Amino acid sequence: MQKRLARADVPVDMTWDLTDLFASPALWEAEFAALDAALAELEPFRGTLGGSAATLARCLDAVEALRVRLVRLETFAYLRNAQDGTDPEHQAAFARMNALVARLAASVAFVDAETAALPDGTVERFLADDPALAAHRVPLERLLETKPHRLGAETEGVLASLGEVLGAPYMTYNRSKMSDIQFAPFTDAHGVTHPNSINLYESTYESHADASVRRGAWASFSAGLKAYNNTWAATLATEVRKNVALARLRGHESTEHYLLQPHQVPHRLYADILRVIRTELAPHMRRYAKLRRRVLGLDRLLHCDIKAPLDPEFEPHIPYETACETILASLEIMGPEYLGLMRAALGRRWVDRADNVGKSSGAFCSSPWGVHPFISMTWANTTRNVFTLAHELGHAGHFGLAMKQQRYVNTRPSMPFIEAPSIMNEMLLARHILAGGGDVRTRRGVIMQLLGTYHHNFVTHLLEAELQHRVYALAEAGQAVTATLLNRTKGEVLEAFWGDAVTIDDGARMTWMRQPHYYMGLYPYTYSVGLVVATAMARRVAEEGTTAVQRWLAVLKAGGTLKPLELMQLAGIDMSTPAPIHEAVAYVGSLVDELEAAFPG
Numbered sequence: 001m002q003k004r005l006a007r008a009d010v011p012v013d014m015t016w017d018l019t020d021l022f023a024s025p026a027l028w029e030a031e032f033a034a035l036d037a038a039l040a041e042l043e044p045f046r047g048t049l050g051g052s053a054a055t056l057a058r059c060l061d062a063v064e065a066l067r068v069r070l071v072r073l074e075t076f077a078y079l080r081n082a083q084d085g086t087d088p089e090h091q092a093a094f095a096r097m098n099a100l101v102a103r104l105a106a107s108v109a110f111v112d113a114e115t116a117a118l119p120d121g122t123v124e125r126f127l128a129d130d131p132a133l134a135a136h137r138v139p140l141e142r143l144l145e146t147k148p149h150r151l152g153a154e155t156e157g158v159l160a161s162l163g164e165v166l167g168a169p170y171m172t173y174n175r176s177k178m179s180d181i182q183f184a185p186f187t188d189a190h191g192v193t194h195p196n197s198i199n200l201y202e203s204t205y206e207s208h209a210d211a212s213v214r215r216g217a218w219a220s221f222s223a224g225l226k227a228y229n230n231t232w233a234a235t236l237a238t239e240v241r242k243n244v245a246l247a248r249l250r251g252h253e254s255t256e257h258y259l260l261q262p263h264q265v266p267h268r269l270y271a272d273i274l275r276v277i278r279t280e281l282a283p284h285m286r287r288y289a290k291l292r293r294r295v296l297g298l299d300r301l302l303h304c305d306i307k308a309p310l311d312p313e314f315e316p317h318i319p320y321e322t323a324c325e326t327i328l329a330s331l332e333i334m335g336p337e338y339l340g341l342m343r344a345a346l347g348r349r350w351v352d353r354a355d356n357v358g359k360s361s362g363a364f365c366s367s368p369w370g371v372h373p374f375i376s377m378t379w380a381n382t383t384r385n386v387f388t389l390a391h392e393l394g395h396a397g398h399f400g401l402a403m404k405q406q407r408y409v410n411t412r413p414s415m416p417f418i419e420a421p422s423i424m425n426e427m428l429l430a431r432h433i434l435a436g437g438g439d440v441r442t443r444r445g446v447i448m449q450l451l452g453t454y455h456h457n458f459v460t461h462l463l464e465a466e467l468q469h470r471v472y473a474l475a476e477a478g479q480a481v482t483a484t485l486l487n488r489t490k491g492e493v494l495e496a497f498w499g500d501a502v503t504i505d506d507g508a509r510m511t512w513m514r515q516p517h518y519y520m521g522l523y524p525y526t527y528s529v530g531l532v533v534a535t536a537m538a539r540r541v542a543e544e545g546t547t548a549v550q551r552w553l554a555v556l557k558a559g560g561t562l563k564p565l566e567l568m569q570l571a572g573i574d575m576s577t578p579a580p581i582h583e584a585v586a587y588v589g590s591l592v593d594e595l596e597a598a599f600p601g
């Protein structure tokens, strides 16, 4: 194995160019101090916001300007820490940044509180009277939606002051997961001993071709989790109780209604997604599991075998430049404006693809308003890498267009839409490669990549969502959330989905311990929404061509000015019925059909 490079030794063309944010760390320092001092500029607005629409507009403009500057500073610190988290200078800047973020949050907290506390009808009248407030209409309407659920100023103040305490469950979970948990080394069938960690397990062993490595790693991984089973059940139970209590305190119909409020989607959409995908997708995924068992020659498929490769010798070596060409060709249908953005991303060092000591694992796209998106990943010449790059470029295309059209406050739509533009690009890439014909192994490889995307979003995250749904119902009914209850419920969710196609063991019952999502409200189901939209949209683009592309570009440019269902409507996808969900599930079925035919028994 090659030794990982130090960051300083990485070729420059593999790195992103952070001078687009700040030409030097010294300039970042200067702006940091300047912004810190500028926070005081908000103080004169305190107690004046009900005075006139013009005053409110000036205050909101001032807050927005501070946030734009904060995001730029924050992105620089965040990206430097992501490119090399072992550098003490990066660590220190990152920690100082977090403190400044908290100071800004404290300085602007009065703005929302005061605006929401204005007498009924005031903000509406201001909006009607003064065009200076027009840019803030969407965020203000969002704020007004929370108004019926706001508590008295004193209570809101108490809750705000307890913010860090209310975040303790996630913080505790995260700390012990990052720093404390240990996994014993394990030995495979050839007598080779391997080290184990969460990163190694997820990046290597989980999809290893050798069953003895996969299963040995799983046993060690499960034993590591077991040691924290009760502790992490207690952190999760605290999180759940907190949300149940806050939902009741704020007078919501249920905890789910409370947690869905920031998503701006009806409860019905959430319920449809959970119900339709679980029941209709299960038969297709069971067929895929049975195919897997047959091809792998196993007498039973354990939960840890679900990601085993079916054609491990077939791993085409794809250089970065080739991948870029393929992705650009697959996106040509999106037209010159979109393609121009993609060429800029790839050609002007918006992407960091180096693999060096201290580089953060995983891939992400960060899009500071007024600059341009930045993408982080590590390039290892695999097919998966090509899809990941296409995915992150989808986020870059979305926010790149939105930030050109919209002011900062109107750039970002709410959560359930966020993954649609990124998964859309994966779909366009797969359709492009499959449309080119190709030999059976290439086609199989691409279909398995696509099924990987569906598995991740429609199975892994959706079954997390189902667990959340059940746990919140139990907690609302007064049941104590314990390790026993979580393990048992997770097992029931998995067994109901997989039937006899996959053997669910004790390790599988503890997989709820792997995800931080449970500490992020009702996050897990949103992945499925994105995938449903992307599946429907990729098909419409393939069938209708330019008209569908124009609709999609309009949606991307709309940024956060519309709610998720309105964005989908604008794209021509009617999510007021479950029809697009049925359509996406049927598409997965057709992929499994082709795969079954491509692996004759």
Ligand SMILES: [Zn+2]
Residues within 6 Å of the ligand: 391, 395, 419, 422
């Ligand atoms: Zn994404």
